[in-house]
Amino acid sequence: MGQKTLSDREVRARPAREPAAAAHGAASDGTPLRRGSRELLRDLNSSLLIEMVRESRPISRAQLARQSGLSAPTVSTIVGRLIERGILVEVAIAPANGGRPPVLLDINSTGGYVVGIKLRGDGLTTVVCDLDAHVVATSESSVSLVNDPAAALQAISTATRDALRRAGVPRSKVLGVGIGLSGVIDSEAGVCRFSHLLRWRDVELVKPLRRSLRLPVWIDHDMNCLAIAEKWAGDALAYRDFVTLSVGRGIGLGIVIDRSPYRGATGSSGELGHMIVEPGGPACECGRFGCLEALVGEDAIRRRVGERHGREITRDELIELAGQEDEVTIEVLEAAGRKLGLAVANMLTLLNPEALIICGEGTDLGAPYLDPVVTAVREQTFADQGRQVAVKIQSWGDEAWAVGAATLVLRESFSLPAPDDAGSAIWHRPETPLPPVRA
């Protein structure tokens, strides 16, 4: 991230989106409090130390000081405050030689909780997670959100309160609420600019929810939420540049560049499924024709298998047919996988990430669909990129989307702001250690 000094960070850091808002105390309407620059500087270093504990847990204060470049007294002071707030906890590990056990630091996973919500056209999935992104409560609400933002606001408030009550988590321990949805999402403004799935345009979510819930609230594209979940608690902790490819009814990317989600100019990056690959092809729900998703998304596959069998096929039947190795189904899946694979290989040629993580409900379609994708990645990507990129397949359930939204809050709460991104983060670990705080 270049050689930005701390004062650059300080000046350009996010006054409106401070980390750990609830832990520091949020205003009564849920707006994170503005604080002085000295406190912000301490926050930056707190975030740095939390990230180091997450990566090397458990870890000693001395190791933290060495790795961060902060002085031992500074580390002690910050760690003391984080223990006081319940974010870190001391653990004693018995040494092999029997001597006095060194005191190490770990994340206190029950020191705080976050709520994650995934919006769909027909309802929402809500989870409450601890600081390790482990789910402690989950719930499903069925309510039509299509064309009805007011119903969504009401349902989100109700689901949040219910989930917290069921989890037995007091408000004082809640860091915030994260919401993931598909569409063009302005996460800075907290507005869904457009969603063809929900048929929404310019819907304010964050402001009214902060008012009604009195908690900090963040929103993001659901694909970005998945990528953040991978970075926070999944397979991607060590990666700097990676892509999550979600397959299913929709096909999309979460793109992480230099440890930060790449959202694009208007929040609509990563729409791989809406690349036109067959001009004049089948109608897509985005209103155009020949999009990748309209050709190889789950609905298109289901329709094609149905046509070949001469009847309507449900999603469950499709999965069953694939499991039984029905000849027609396998043929359709393989053809779709090859077409999807080419698009993915082209995308990798463009982005050259370290890893590709394939996830989403479409992974249920199994090897006939996914193997051709992996083959195309290996064989059709430019130069050696396709052989070098790590490919992982995550068979996450529906809950994963909501967990992704919950990790959005963890990231916003514990991450360093980068000079060029008001919401970003310790993923931008500086190449050189931060200078010590003079507090």
Ligand SMILES: [Zn+2]
């Ligand atoms: Zn489309």
